[in-house]
Amino acid sequence: MMNLFLSGGGDKEQSEMIDKEFVETLDLTKPMLYIPIAMQGEVPYEGCYKWIHNVFNPLGINEIEMWTDLEAKSLEDLSTFSSIYIGGGNTFNLLNDLRETGFDKILKEYVDNNGIVYGGSAGAIVLGRDILTSSHMDPNHTDLMTFEGLNCFGGYSIWCHYENSSDDSIKEYVNKYGYSVIALPEETGVFLHDGIVRVAGSSPATIFREGDIKVINPDEIVK
Template sequence: MVNLFLSGGGDKEQTEVLDKVFVSAIDLNKPMLYIPIGVQGEIPYEDCYKWIHSVFNPLGINGIEMWTDLEAKSLEDLKKFSSIYIGGGNTFYLLNTFRETGFDKILKEFVDNKGIVYGGSAGAIIFGRDILTASYMDPNHTNLKTFEGFNYIDNYSVWCHYETSNDSLIKEYVNKYGVSVLALPEEAGIIMNEGTLKVIGSSPAYIFRNGDKYVVE
C-alpha cells in the first residue's frame, strides 16, 4: 500500500498530479484529517479550511475534518480517517508542537501501520532525516533543540520549494551535516512506499549527495 505523499509545497495547480494520485489511493468513504497548525495563526484556520476544500472537493474528497489542537489524541482517534494531510507553515513550530503534545509518536504509529499521510512543504520536511533544511526560510521561534525528523526517506533530508538558486545552500548543508538531501521543486512530489520512492509531477526532483547533484525523474 502507498502510504507517504510529500510535495514541494506548490499551489493546487502545481500539485494537481500528486493530489490526484493521492485521492486514488484513499478510501473516499472515510473523512480525511487536515492538520494546518504549522501556519501558527499567521493564516486564519477558517481560511485554511476553505483552501483544503478548494483543493480536494473537485477531486472527490468531500469529508474533511480539521484538527488545530493535538492534545490528548490517540491512535484510536485516527482510525476513522482515510488519511492525514499535514499542511505547511513553520517547520520548527510544527515539529515542536507534535513533540510537545505527543502526537509525533501517534503519527509514527499511524504511518508504520500503513496509514496514508500527505505532507506539503513543512509537512513534508518533517518526514526527512532532520528539519534544518527549512532554516533558510523558517525561523526557530520555539524551544526546539533537536532537529531530527521522522526519517522515512532513506536517511535523506527534504528540501521544499527548491530552485536552482538554492544549490549553494544545499551543498553547504550537505557538507556541514554529512546528510544527503532530496530537493523538491513546487511542481514535484514523491510517493514513498515500503522503501520505494517515485517522483510525481511536472518537474523532476533532485538529490544532493557527496558534493554531487543528481536528477530524479
Template sequence: MINIFLSGGGNEEQTEMIDKEFVKTIDQNKSLLYIPIAMQGEIPYEDCYKWIHSVFNPLGINEIEMWTDLEAESPEDLRKFSSIYIGGGNTFYLLNTLRETGFDTILKEFVDNQGIVYGGSAGAIILGRDSLTASHMDSNDTNLKTFEGFNYIDSYSVWCHYETGHDDLIKEYVNKYGYSVIALPEETGMVMSEGGMKVIGSSPAYIFRNTDKYVVNPNGEIK
C-alpha cells in the first residue's frame, strides 16, 4: 500500500502529476485533512484554504477540512479522513509546533497504521530524516533544538525546491551530517510504499550519497 507522498514544493501546475497520483490512492468518500500551519505569519489561513481547494477541486476532491490548532486533536479524530496533506512554509516552525502540541505522536501513529500522508515542501522535509536541509531557506525562530524528522524515507533527508545551484550546499550537508539526500525540484515528487520508493512528476529527482550524485528519472525507483 502506498502511504507517503512528497513533492518538491511547486505550484498546482507543477505538482499536477503528483497530485493526480495521490488522488488515485485515497478514499474519495472521505474528507481530506489539510494542515497549513507552516504558513503561520506568512499567508493567512483563509488564503491557504482557498489554495488547497484550487488544487484538489479540479481533481474531484471537494471535501477538505483544515486544522490550524492541533493541541486538542486525538488519533480518533483522524479516522474520518482519507488522508493528510501537510503544506509548505517554515520547516522549523512546523516541526516545533507538531512536537509542542503532541501531534507528532498522533501523526506517527496514523502513518504506522498505513494512513496516507502527502507532504509538500516543509511538509515533505519533516517526513525525512533531518530538517536541516531547510536551513538555507528557513529561519529557526522557534525553540526547536532537535532537528530529526520522522525518518519515513529510508533514512534519507529531503531537499525541496532543488536547483542545480544547490549542489555545493547539499554536498556540504552530506559531508557534515553523514545523511544521504533526496533532492526534489518543484515539479518532482516521490511515493513510498511497502514495495519501495518511486519518482513521479515531470523531472528527475537527485540522490546525493557520500561524494556521489545520482539521477533518478520519473517512474524510476530510489534505492
C-alpha cells in the first residue's frame, strides 16, 4: 500500500489544501524528515529549514529533521519518522544525488513498505516514471545519462508548475517517449493510496496519454 502525496509546487498559500490533507495522515508524535537537497547551490539550507517550518508548524508539525547528506543512510534510519518530505529545486541534481548515495533504493523500499512520502515539484517529479518532464525548466549539470525516476506513481511521469501553454510540449513528450503524464498546476496535488489516485487542491490536474487529454477536478479519481 503506497501513501504518496505529490504537489505541483508553488508557495505556502497555494499548497495549503494539499499540505493539510498530508498532515491529517501522520503520526504527529514522530518528527517529519525533510530532504531539501534539490536546492543545493540555489538556496542556503538554513533558508530551506526556515521555509519548511513556516509551512508546517501552523498545521501541527513542530518537529522536523533535515537531512542534507544521504550517504550511509538506511531503511532503519527512516523508522523514527512519520513521513518524508522531498522538496523542490533542480530535478536532475536530486535524482543524481539519490542514485549516487543509493538512497533511491532505500526510498523505494520505504514507499513499498507503506512509508508516507510527500514530493513537491522536483520531489514529485523524481517519484514519477521519467524526469525529462522537468527539462524545460531545469538544466542538467550532472552526469546523468538515464532519466528514469523511481516510478512509484502507476507509470505516470509528473509535470509540475503546469500551465495551458505547456500543452504542446507535453504532447510532444508523450509522443516521443510513450509515457503518460499527470500535469499539476502549482495549486494542485495528487494522492496515491491503496492504488487509487485522487486529485486535491483548488484546480484540476490534466492527464495526457497518447491521443487523449483528460481534465480531472479536485476530489475526483484518476482512472
